[in-house]
Every structure is written in C-alpha cells, then in structure tokens.
Amino acid sequence: MKQLMLSLALVVFAYVPASADSFSISGTTKDLPDGTMVYLRDYLLGKIIDSTQVINNTFYFDTQLPSYPREILILTAEGSDYRYLWVDNTAMTLDASQTGFREAVVTGSATEDLNHAHRQKVDAIADYDQMVEKEMEFAANHPESIISASILSVYQTFVGKERTQALYQRFTEAVKATAYGQQIEEFLRLAVEPKVGDRYVDFEMADTSGMPVQLSQLEGKVILLEFWASWCGPCRVANPRLIQTYEQYHGQGFEILAVSLDxxxxxxxxxxxxxxxxxxxxxxxxxxxxxxxxxxxxxxxxDNFLIGPDDTIIGRSLGSEALAAKLAELLSGPE
Structure with a gap:
C-alpha cells in the first residue's frame, strides 16, 4: 500500500502545472545520490537562474523567465551531466532514469520537440559545411520559430551578410523582435565584410586597461589585425613564431592589433x-x-587581416610563413 501511495504521489508531482508566467520541469534521474544539486542556466543571460536537489532520484523546478520560448542549460553541480533545451511556459518532464541528461526524454514543450527532431538530423552529419546547410534549411523552413533566429545568430558570420539578410527578411516580426533577432539585426547593420583590395574598416575597442583604441591610430604602418582568444589552442601555438616576426619587423613599421574573443x-x-x-x-x-x-x-x-601602409587590406588568414614572406616584400627587412 505504501508503494502504491508513493507511486501516486510521484505521478501527481510529475504533472504539477506551471503558473502563467513560469515553467516547471519534473525530472527523474538514475543513480544520483540524494542532495545532488541540479542547476538551470539561462543561455542568453549566461548565469544560473535556479537550483534544486535530487531526492529519491527526482527533482523539480518551477521557475520564472523573462520570456518564452527560452533556451536553458540543465546541469549537475560539476557539469558532468547536462542538456541544452528549449522551454515554454508549460509543465515539462525530463526522464533521465535510463540515461544521462543528454539523452533524456523531454516532454511538454512544443519548441523543444521541434528542436530535438532537428538536432537529431544535424548531429548525424559529420561534414561541417553540410551540417551548416541543414541548419540553414531549418531556418528557411521555420521563419516563425525562435530556434531559427538562434541558429542564424550562430552562423551569420559563416554564411555571410547576403544570405543572412535573405533568411532574416523571411522571419516573422515576433521572431525578429527576439534577442536573437536583434543580434542578427546588429550584425546586418555592422557587417561590411571587407575583402582583399578593400580599404580597412575602422572600429574602437578598449585595451586591457580600459582605454579606447582605434584601428585608425595605427594608420601608415603595416598592421596585422589578429583575432584570437586565450582558449584557442592553434592561436596560442602560433604565438611564439608571431613574436619572432613582430620583433623582426616592428622597427620597420609593423604593428599588431589583437582582438580577443575571450x-x-x-x-x-x-x-x-x-x-x-x-x-x-x-x-x-x-x-x-x-x-x-x-x-x-x-x-x-x-583569423587575421594584413593591412598595408596605404590602408588597403592585402592579405587574410595568413599563416606564420605566409605572413613573414609578405612582410619581407613590404618592408626593408630585419634591422
């Protein structure tokens, strides 16, 4: 009788409806100790928005978000088990009783149903270009979905301004008004995408001390506009050779402006x-x-752009040897 009552209690617990301005997730897990912390991280805000504990391999969230549908990350404390998913302001379930979070069965969100079906197709594609094409196909076929705007905001620089513009124009006004739609709109406003032979495009950004620096401050020199980050392995591996090149040609008018994506x-x-x-x-x-x-x-x-002393872009994506050869042509050589 106790087992029956417990089963009934869990059924009631699993289908508690979310309030009008919140969503709920009733979760079941596998072999997680009581007291294990589970967190919700808002993808757009980039921070933890709620937490709860696992009890008898179950957990429950009833959480308010600024807007719906919304992409969240659900994860355990150490981050070893996690799942990205889209939530609507509905009552949802996450069944990880046979698997981890990543393979869990999620119900109750029409947005996540659409996303999951798409992700299964995309994740089966090994070739990157083909994978991007499948993503763009989804965006073209679902102009009413916030998922399309999220996808396009990720790949906008890869597919370029022209294709991004064409897809964005097909979106509904509601999708354009989302945070992802606004990111795309900002990209379309800023994107010049200069090519070799074009004049460089100026911008201003803060240095490590917070002082503004403009690319145009280096005009008249040969400038390497370098894009990198601390977490970029190939960037860090290339740095010793880039230092040698910099020291060799800096005295002849070579300068580097490094833009970090940290x-x-x-x-x-x-x-x-x-x-x-x-x-x-x-x-x-x-x-x-x-x-x-x-x-x-x-x-x-x-990635990088080499800008000549006449302010014209004369190279892009130059490796160490190609950069050194180009500088040897442009400058007088080592001191």
Whole structure:
C-alpha cells in the first residue's frame, strides 16, 4: 500500500502545472545520490537562474523567465551531466532514469520537440559545411520559430551578410523582435565584410586597461589585425613564431592589433602575460557580439587581416610563413 501511495504521489508531482508566467520541469534521474544539486542556466543571460536537489532520484523546478520560448542549460553541480533545451511556459518532464541528461526524454514543450527532431538530423552529419546547410534549411523552413533566429545568430558570420539578410527578411516580426533577432539585426547593420583590395574598416575597442583604441591610430604602418582568444589552442601555438616576426619587423613599421574573443578579462590578460605578447590588445569581452568580428565577418579563429601602409587590406588568414614572406616584400627587412 505504501508503494502504491508513493507511486501516486510521484505521478501527481510529475504533472504539477506551471503558473502563467513560469515553467516547471519534473525530472527523474538514475543513480544520483540524494542532495545532488541540479542547476538551470539561462543561455542568453549566461548565469544560473535556479537550483534544486535530487531526492529519491527526482527533482523539480518551477521557475520564472523573462520570456518564452527560452533556451536553458540543465546541469549537475560539476557539469558532468547536462542538456541544452528549449522551454515554454508549460509543465515539462525530463526522464533521465535510463540515461544521462543528454539523452533524456523531454516532454511538454512544443519548441523543444521541434528542436530535438532537428538536432537529431544535424548531429548525424559529420561534414561541417553540410551540417551548416541543414541548419540553414531549418531556418528557411521555420521563419516563425525562435530556434531559427538562434541558429542564424550562430552562423551569420559563416554564411555571410547576403544570405543572412535573405533568411532574416523571411522571419516573422515576433521572431525578429527576439534577442536573437536583434543580434542578427546588429550584425546586418555592422557587417561590411571587407575583402582583399578593400580599404580597412575602422572600429574602437578598449585595451586591457580600459582605454579606447582605434584601428585608425595605427594608420601608415603595416598592421596585422589578429583575432584570437586565450582558449584557442592553434592561436596560442602560433604565438611564439608571431613574436619572432613582430620583433623582426616592428622597427620597420609593423604593428599588431589583437582582438580577443575571450569572455573573461582574467583569462585574456593571463594569456597575454603567459605568452609574453608585446603588441596592442583589445577586447569587448562579449565574444558572440564582438564589433570587429561582425564588421569583418570573422566566423572562426585564428583569423587575421594584413593591412598595408596605404590602408588597403592585402592579405587574410595568413599563416606564420605566409605572413613573414609578405612582410619581407613590404618592408626593408630585419634591422
């Protein structure tokens, strides 16, 4: 009889409706000790918004968010088990009783149902370009879905301004008004995407001390506009050779302006110190909305633009040897 009453209690617990301005998640887990903390992280806000404890391999959230649908991350304290999902202001369930969070069965959110079906198709594609095409196909076929705006905001610099504009114009006004839609609108406003042979596009950004630096302050020199981050392995590996090139040609008018896509200042400045990088460094500490990456159409790092003394872009994505060869052509050589 006790077992029957407990089962009935769990059924009632699992389907407690969310209030009008909140959503709920009733979760079941597998082999998680009592007291294990489970957290909700808001993807847009970038912070933890709620937490609860696992009791008898169950947990429950009833949480308010600024808007719906909304993308969240549900995870355990150490981050070893997690799941991105879209929530509506409805009562939802997450069944991880047979799997971890990543393979859990989620019900109660029409937005997550659509997202999950799409993600299963995308995750089965190994080729990156084909995967992006599948993402763009979804955005084209679902102009009424916030998921489409979220996808396009991620790949806008990769697919370029023209294609982004075409997809964005098809979105409903409600989707354009979302935070993702506004990010795309900002990209379209800023994106110039200069190419080799074009004049560079100026911008202003703060250095490590918070002082504003403009690219135009370096006019008349040969400038390497370098995009990097502390977490970018290939960037860090290339730094010793870049230091050699800088020291060799700096006296002849070579300068580097490094734009970091770090989100945390401590990580950024620590990497500068560890790698002993002597050139000018700037960042906005908002990697997905970095002004320079939007202007220049940078979709991945490392990436760079070489700007000649006449303010014309003369190279892009130059590796160490190609950069050194180009500088040897432009400048008088080592001191």
């Amino acid at each position: 989100a945390k200042k401590a990580s950024w400045t620590q990497a500068i110190a560890e790698d002993d990088l002597p050139w000018v460094h700037v960042s906005e500490l908002v990697p997905q909305e970095n002004t320079a990456t939007l202007i220049y159409g940078v979709s991945g790092i490392p």
